[in-house]
Amino acid sequence: MGLFNTKNKAAGKPDGRVEGIAKVTGAGKYAAEYKVDNMCHAVFAGSTIAAGTIKSIYLDNAKQVEGVLDIITHLNKPAVPGFASETKLKETRFGLPLFHTDKVYFRNQPVAMVVADTLENATYAASLIEFTYQEDTPTVDFKKAHPSVPLKMQGKERGSLDAWSNAPQVVDQQYDIAAEVHNPMEMHATIAHWTADDKLVLYDKTQGVVNVQRTIAKIFEIPQENIEVFSEFVGGGFGSGLRVWTNGVGAVMAAKAVKRPVKLMLTRSQMFSLTGYRPAAWQRVKLGADNDGKFLGIHHQGKNGTSVFEPFQEGITSITRMVYNFDNLKAEQSIVPLNLGTPTWMRGPGDCTGAFAVECAIDELSYQLNMDPVALRLKNFAITHDPENKKPYSSNFIDECITKGAEMIDWKQRKQQPGALTEGDWKIGYGVAVGMWGAGRGNASAGITMEKDGTMTVKTAMTDIGTGTGTAMQNMTHTFTGMPKDKIKIALGHSTLPTAGSQGGSTGLSSISGAVSAVCDALKKQLADYAAAINPAYKDAKPADVLLSATGVSLKTDKNEFVSLADIWQKNNLTDISVKASSGPGAERQQYAFCCSTAHFVKVRVNTKTGKVKVERAICVADGGTIVNEKPAANQISGAIVGGIGMALMEEIHADEKLGNLVGNDLAGYHFAVNADAPIIEVAFINKPDPYVNPSGAKGLGEVGIIGCAPAIANAIYNATGKRLRDLPITPDKVLV
Amino acid sequence: MKPFSFSKSDKVSKALSAKKEAVQFLAGGTNLVDLMKKNIAVPDGLIDITAVLSDKVEAQSGSTRIGAMVRNSALATDPQILAKNPLVAKAVLAGASPQIRNMASTAGNLLQRTRCPYFYETSTPCNKRKPGSGCSALHGEQRMSAIIGYNDACVAVHPSDLCIALAALGASVNVTDKGNKQLVIPFKDFHKLPESTPDLDNHLPKDAIITSVDIPDNPFNKHFAYVKLRDRDSYAFALVSVAAALDLDGTRIKEARLASGGVAHKPWRWQKAEQYLKGKEANAATFHAAAAIVADEVKPLPGNGFKKVMLMGAIETALQHCLTA
Numbered sequence A: 001m002g003l004f005n006t007k008n009k010a011a012g013k014p015d016g017r018v019e020g021i022a023k024v025t026g027a028g029k030y031a032a033e034y035k036v037d038n039m040c041h042a043v044f045a046g047s048t049i050a051a052g053t054i055k056s057i058y059l060d061n062a063k064q065v066e067g068v069l070d071i072i073t074h075l076n077k078p079a080v081p082g083f084a085s086e087t088k089l090k091e092t093r094f095g096l097p098l099f100h101t102d103k104v105y106f107r108n109q110p111v112a113m114v115v116a117d118t119l120e121n122a123t124y125a126a127s128l129i130e131f132t133y134q135e136d137t138p139t140v141d142f143k144k145a146h147p148s149v150p151l152k153m154q155g156k157e158r159g160s161l162d163a164w165s166n167a168p169q170v171v172d173q174q175y176d177i178a179a180e181v182h183n184p185m186e187m188h189a190t191i192a193h194w195t196a197d198d199k200l201v202l203y204d205k206t207q208g209v210v211n212v213q214r215t216i217a218k219i220f221e222i223p224q225e226n227i228e229v230f231s232e233f234v235g236g237g238f239g240s241g242l243r244v245w246t247n248g249v250g251a252v253m254a255a256k257a258v259k260r261p262v263k264l265m266l267t268r269s270q271m272f273s274l275t276g277y278r279p280a281a282w283q284r285v286k287l288g289a290d291n292d293g294k295f296l297g298i299h300h301q302g303k304n305g306t307s308v309f310e311p312f313q314e315g316i317t318s319i320t321r322m323v324y325n326f327d328n329l330k331a332e333q334s335i336v337p338l339n340l341g342t343p344t345w346m347r348g349p350g351d352c353t354g355a356f357a358v359e360c361a362i363d364e365l366s367y368q369l370n371m372d373p374v375a376l377r378l379k380n381f382a383i384t385h386d387p388e389n390k391k392p393y394s395s396n397f398i399d400e401c402i403t404k405g406a407e408m409i410d411w412k413q414r415k416q417q418p419g420a421l422t423e424g425d426w427k428i429g430y431g432v433a434v435g436m437w438g439a440g441r442g443n444a445s446a447g448i449t450m451e452k453d454g455t456m457t458v459k460t461a462m463t464d465i466g467t468g469t470g471t472a473m474q475n476m477t478h479t480f481t482g483m484p485k486d487k488i489k490i491a492l493g494h495s496t497l498p499t500a501g502s503q504g505g506s507t508g509l510s511s512i513s514g515a516v517s518a519v520c521d522a523l524k525k526q527l528a529d530y531a532a533a534i535n536p537a538y539k540d541a542k543p544a545d546v547l548l549s550a551t552g553v554s555l556k557t558d559k560n561e562f563v564s565l566a567d568i569w570q571k572n573n574l575t576d577i578s579v580k581a582s583s584g585p586g587a588e589r590q591q592y593a594f595c596c597s598t599a600h601f602v603k604v605r606v607n608t609k610t611g612k613v614k615v616e617r618a619i620c621v622a623d624g625g626t627i628v629n630e631k632p633a634a635n636q637i638s639g640a641i642v643g644g645i646g647m648a649l650m651e652e653i654h655a656d657e658k659l660g661n662l663v664g665n666d667l668a669g670y671h672f673a674v675n676a677d678a679p680i681i682e683v684a685f686i687n688k689p690d691p692y693v694n695p696s697g698a699k700g701l702g703e704v705g706i707i708g709c710a711p712a713i714a715n716a717i718y719n720a721t722g723k724r725l726r727d728l729p730i731t732p733d734k735v736l737v
Numbered sequence B: 001m002k003p004f005s006f007s008k009s010d011k012v013s014k015a016l017s018a019k020k021e022a023v024q025f026l027a028g029g030t031n032l033v034d035l036m037k038k039n040i041a042v043p044d045g046l047i048d049i050t051a052v053l054s055d056k057v058e059a060q061s062g063s064t065r066i067g068a069m070v071r072n073s074a075l076a077t078d079p080q081i082l083a084k085n086p087l088v089a090k091a092v093l094a095g096a097s098p099q100i101r102n103m104a105s106t107a108g109n110l111l112q113r114t115r116c117p118y119f120y121e122t123s124t125p126c127n128k129r130k131p132g133s134g135c136s137a138l139h140g141e142q143r144m145s146a147i148i149g150y151n152d153a154c155v156a157v158h159p160s161d162l163c164i165a166l167a168a169l170g171a172s173v174n175v176t177d178k179g180n181k182q183l184v185i186p187f188k189d190f191h192k193l194p195e196s197t198p199d200l201d202n203h204l205p206k207d208a209i210i211t212s213v214d215i216p217d218n219p220f221n222k223h224f225a226y227v228k229l230r231d232r233d234s235y236a237f238a239l240v241s242v243a244a245a246l247d248l249d250g251t252r253i254k255e256a257r258l259a260s261g262g263v264a265h266k267p268w269r270w271q272k273a274e275q276y277l278k279g280k281e282a283n284a285a286t287f288h289a290a291a292a293i294v295a296d297e298v299k300p301l302p303g304n305g306f307k308k309v310m311l312m313g314a315i316e317t318a319l320q321h322c323l324t325a
């Protein structure tokens, strides 16, 4: 079985990405690569303590460095209207106001910013600033801190805990997950250019240009439409680009202060502290079932770390309400303040964390029952209805996912008895787990400009963070209009283009597909109107009847009624045609529940002498509705699995308990999975259109690919060794000792 | 980073006369430049020595000479190395990434600094970086720390893979000192333990230059293995590594070599275990006993007790691989 499901004829031959050539040739510009006249550079100096108060700042050495234009600290910061009061600050939703306090809440908190003519001078000067602090004892160890934080009810209790207190089968275990960082390849960077007192141009690494406009507008109190944001190419995000961070605000502040365009790019180690992370989590899952494996109830408790200045709660227990049918559910959660930066959504946020505990607990139950874990899941899936709100699922093929995945990995090879398969020092095991994610959709707009030669540019403000949005837009436009793909160009990631939300939560494709469908209809309608001046058959043509080709339009009738673009242009005296349309979710959201899902199957080898775990096969079958373009879709899934392997086996960032510094905060010290750690990942799609989610039938795939991957690996390690490891990452020492 | 001067040298003697305490040699730059960016190394000047030193592997009588500027990637694919000292190639390929190996030189690899996370975090105490400031790892994160030969002043380990193979094979380092005198330093005496000077990693005389490394001809080109255990399969430093080599007479071990990385401030030879292996039958029981001898010698820190078990497993695995390689 290769990367692609070759039996799936409907998906067609995979295409390359529309932006592929620009990316690999370097022609595509990322935020920090724009050239702006007279630009200078800002660099942060970070705090060297994790908790305390700044006592004094000595700038003289730094000021003497050639080319230094300004040094900003809390003592001399320029006025930032959005930081002027608590109420205003709340509205900005920014978090800790930059340079507005003498308090230090975490290591590497920006406490000064040097602005200089060159990056080298700014960097050198920043290293020469000296601080004295009054130091407090930081709290950074999540495992030590969480037991003293009480839990609170999370959502409504379903049924009652008492109803299954005598369940014949109970699993009651605790699960831990270490904090992980996103650290996309492209580091967060902003170029800020005030073109007038109240006009700003930003080149920013973000997952949503509109969110940047909105946030910066609130902080600096200028009209949102006065801020132009470019984010045409984005080198990954994984959620870290869903907020505006200090690099954005710092660049804008600095540019105002020195009255020149300023670039601020975080260093790799600053990325670890200043752009969020998946917080460490503790969970307890108590799962009750009858002797046939029918689930009776789940009690799910979860806690996650956050910063001391901003509450961030993961939706750890949400997934427990979605996947399986059972009558009694109680969920409790709380957050644990730590002297670290603020965490944020990271791929599969919440559900990825929650699924680890629930999917491992179900696996534990399967061994207790001596029942195949696939059969156990199939017995309990909620296929037809969302078990929480009882709405029918618009479509839900999680059962097909797991059945197909079992076939692909040849699940029959698995032994129910742990430790039964051995090759020399290696033990071999198989594991399964599933993932689910709500299939959302937001409002989005798109535009098309068409030229006389048929070339059309489809545009939206939405960014493409590597998910293949642009490619999908090209495919959909081709499908909706009939225009050959080579005539369809894409423009993305610029705030003056038709507005659209951030690319996150797997809503990107779902949202934009409605807009693309609507704008294609608008174009066809417009062309039909123009064509009617030549051929009356077009007079009342509906968009669905109109077909485009490279040279003209025709009607889906026997007579075809071809009218050339050349004639349309001449007759109507056109230079180009521009249309715009918007679309969003509607009444279907009240009637249906929407989900996408994955089934993960892995085969691992575990070396009993060295503790090494090798993922030998990783299979993911996904239901993302219609697969608009198989290549980027499979790409999303395989990337997510690599992330899942990292989460399961190696990713971990933690702080020194006394000093509060993040240990190993670079890409050599922080271990994410590399190619050598991943097998060729086998991806298959159900590829059935969802009838209600949006006009394309595509439900989104970015998040759900990682959800369930780590527990599948942990479950496989148990199957191989008989050792149940409930503390991620499962590094070789945990396997051995 | 701090501004610095840069010059290129074309002769060893010229490079040496330009060398001062605050002026450093630059080879591949894969370690030094990183350290400068982090303000850990703050030289006033750099002398590019890539043109002054040999980048060739040459046969000598009784040994193989590796020029100081032989890049790691060239070393790993050199036909003489593959024929006579394939263990070296194995060890090199277990290190870094292809891009880094393309730049990294042989001498630079010997002189690379520790990867202790506190050495890299300038805002924390570290006796190696700032003598007298204390050792943060002693009561901190010890996953990458030593299990033998350390003291309260420093628990850092030497991070090299190449050096483990060179230690096992009894190499020596050819050096020219500031006064143009040529010295030969046996590999076992090249790197040092922390003692009271953890800021010094080795016994290279002040301002001296490494010109080449010699590996004596040896019978260890048939039965050898390099096992590196780490947190991911590539692009990670060793938790523990083992270079093993056997000279076999049928199934009997004539001589054995066993060295480890990730365990001490210097590449570590397990001489007791080597002695034990001599004359024994090459089988699982023997290998297990040798690993147990090693395990007896190590004293893990509170935070890295697992390394003892892991090291035993790595030694048994490496010795076993010697029979199948």
Ligand SMILES: Cc1cc2nc3c(=O)[nH]c(=O)nc-3n(C[C@H](O)[C@H](O)[C@H](O)COP(=O)(O)OP(=O)(O)OC[C@H]3O[C@@H](n4cnc5c(N)ncnc54)[C@H](O)[C@@H]3O)c2cc1C
Pocket: A668, B024, B025, B026, B027, B028, B029, B030, B031, B032, B033, B034, B049, B053, B068, B072, B094, B095, B096, B097, B100, B103, B104, B105, B106, B107, B108, B109, B110, B111, B112, B159, B160, B161, B162, B208, B209, B210, B211, B235, B236, B237, B238
């Ligand atoms: C991300 C990363 C991962 C790595 N992983 C590994 C790994 O897994 N295993 C491993 O073994 N290594 C690893 N390395 C280290 C790498 O092998 C070394 O950085 C490299 O060998 C250094 O060689 P260089 O020529 O670049 O040295 P440089 O950085 O140029 O120099 C290093 C030091 O040696 C001095 N020097 C250089 N040549 C001479 C000479 N001839 N005489 C006297 N002094 C000299 C310099 O002055 C400097 O102090 C890794 C490095 C990085 C950056």
